[in-house]
Amino acid sequence: MPHDHDHPHDHGNLHDHAQPHRHPPRPDQDDTITQWRAMEIAVRELLIEKGILSAEEVRRQVEDMDNRTPLLGATAVARAWTDPEYRKLLLSDGNAACEVLGMERGPYKLVVVENTDQVHNVIVCTLCSCYPRWLLGLPPDWYKSRNYRSRVINQPRDVLREFGTAIPGHVTVRVHDSTADMRYLVLPKRPAGTEGWSEEKLAALVSRDSMIGVAFAQNP
Amino acid sequence: MMNYRGIHDMGGLPAGTVEPTEHDYALWEKRVDALLVLLTKKGLMTVDELRRNIEGLGLDAYDKMSYYERWIYSITHTLIQRGVINIDELGRKMAEAQARADGGR
Amino acid sequence: MAAAESVTPQFRTGDRVAVRAAYPIGHVRTPYYIRGKRGVIERLCGAYGNPEELAYARPGLPKQPLYRVRFLQREVWPAYDGSPGDTVDVEIFQHWLERG
Numbered sequence: 001m002p003h004d005h006d007h008p009h010d011h012g013n014l015h016d017h018a019q020p021h022r023h024p025p026r027p028d029q030d031d032t033i034t035q036w037r038a039m040e041i042a043v044r045e046l047l048i049e050k051g052i053l054s055a056e057e058v059r060r061q062v063e064d065m066d067n068r069t070p071l072l073g074a075t076a077v078a079r080a081w082t083d084p085e086y087r088k089l090l091l092s093d094g095n096a097a098c099e100v101l102g103m104e105r106g107p108y109k110l111v112v113v114e115n116t117d118q119v120h121n122v123i124v125c126t127l128c129s130c131y132p133r134w135l136l137g138l139p140p141d142w143y144k145s146r147n148y149r150s151r152v153i154n155q156p157r158d159v160l161r162e163f164g165t166a167i168p169g170h171v172t173v174r175v176h177d178s179t180a181d182m183r184y185l186v187l188p189k190r191p192a193g194t195e196g197w198s199e200e201k202l203a204a205l206v207s208r209d210s211m212i213g214v215a216f217a218q219n220p
Numbered sequence: 221m222m223n224y225r226g227i228h229d230m231g232g233l234p235a236g237t238v239e240p241t242e243h244d245y246a247l248w249e250k251r252v253d254a255l256l257v258l259l260t261k262k263g264l265m266t267v268d269e270l271r272r273n274i275e276g277l278g279l280d281a282y283d284k285m286s287y288y289e290r291w292i293y294s295i296t297h298t299l300i301q302r303g304v305i306n307i308d309e310l311g312r313k314m315a316e317a318q319a320r321a322d323g324g325r
Numbered sequence: 326m327a328a329a330e331s332v333t334p335q336f337r338t339g340d341r342v343a344v345r346a347a348y349p350i351g352h353v354r355t356p357y358y359i360r361g362k363r364g365v366i367e368r369l370c371g372a373y374g375n376p377e378e379l380a381y382a383r384p385g386l387p388k389q390p391l392y393r394v395r396f397l398q399r400e401v402w403p404a405y406d407g408s409p410g411d412t413v414d415v416e417i418f419q420h421w422l423e424r425g
Contacts, residue, residue, distance in 0.1 A: 033321040035314070036289040037248050042313035043296050044251060046305050053258050061254035062247070109370060111393075126231030126356055128271055129287070138253070140242035144287055150235035153358065153413060154402045162238050172410045175398075177231065179354045180391050180416035181373045223348035225357045232358040232402065265382075272352040272380035302382060 074206035122213030130178040331372035331388035343425035352380035364396035
């Protein structure tokens with residue numbers, strides 16, 4: 001069964017990305033470049049020669065994406081956990097809620113869906129890879145993989161179990177398929193035993209995977 | 221009668237265990253991503269064209285190519301469709317890039 | 326007379342709708358698995374350019390109302406083995422919806 005990206009090290013354990021760890025970059029051949037890399041170089045150089053974009057713009061955009069991490073989304077979650085008015089705003093107007101924290105509104109309408117004792121939400125883009133990049137950075141390979149896109153939509157409980165996340169039968173699972181102009185963030189449940197915690201400490205419990213919905217926020 | 225179904229339209233199809241793989245993106249991949257963001261911001265293409273040209277790949281190519289390989293294929297194809305670049309200059313530039321990369325040996 | 330910038334919304338939250346069972350080629354953002362299925366309007370998201378046209382570098386106007394439509398998983402998948410209340414929410418453009 002074809003899948004994206006072979007990986008030299010073991011991924012048997014659950015990925016919990018409150019503190020993202022680095023993965024090896026995909027191995028490039030060290031003697032030549034693939035046709036796709038040659039194409040990237042060629043297109044970029046042609047566009048620069050034509051004055052359509054500059055090397056500096058490309059460099060700045062790469063840096064901009066590099067600086068976007070799930071901590072942005074986690075900050076909004078932590079604020080919602082501690083501030084009931086902010087939680088209401090986040091759920092009713094996600095883009096305005098981003099602005100309140102000094103973050104970008106983002107290029108798409110943000111729909112935030114809340115996990116409760118009765119409901120668990122999980123996000124997918126079955127058609128491609130739509131993802132709230134401005135709040136979480138680039139999506140992981142698995143989110144864009146054939147297996148996730150095919151199965152989380154009709155076997156969400158099984159897929160969640162593959163991530164080590166068990167949802168009891170009495171809790172409703174809602175899958176959200178990001179098919180058009182909305183982008184989604186899951187507001188995970190606040191873990192027990194975190195009363196009185198600062199927003200910064202709380203944000204560190206909010207993994208990227210919990211904001212996609214394949215995991216819970218970490219316990220203290 | 222079998223209904224038409226796009227190769228990308230995979231929700232509900234049989235598939236395997238989700239392996240939680242991820243990798244740090246190589247610089248060339250980040251540059252591809254940057255190209256798409258810049259070109260769409262400048263109104264030279266849309267994400268819709270990006271998606272449509274990816275969907276136009278054969279199933280074999282779709283599954284064998286990596287994510288950003290599909291992207292650079294699609295961005296390039298879109299720019300040709302839009303007349304922003306032409307095939308001749310693309311071919312020449314690609315050969316130059318290849319020669320520069322190989323010339324190090 | 327100038328064409329309207331966006332099409333008037335036909336549906337409201339709570340309306341029962343059906344997704345048209347049509348299977349054209351081209352860039353379509355209504356997933357195969359949901360065509361012909363019945364659900365309920367969860368919310369009107371706004372009006373957006375039609376991706377079926379934008380994909381061909383055309384303006385995609387007039388903007389089409391876009392809805393989040395909620396479906397019961399057990400009504401979408403014959404072999405669904407989760408809980409009976411489980412749902413799938415999908416963004417669907419108005420021109421793919423009929424009163425259900």
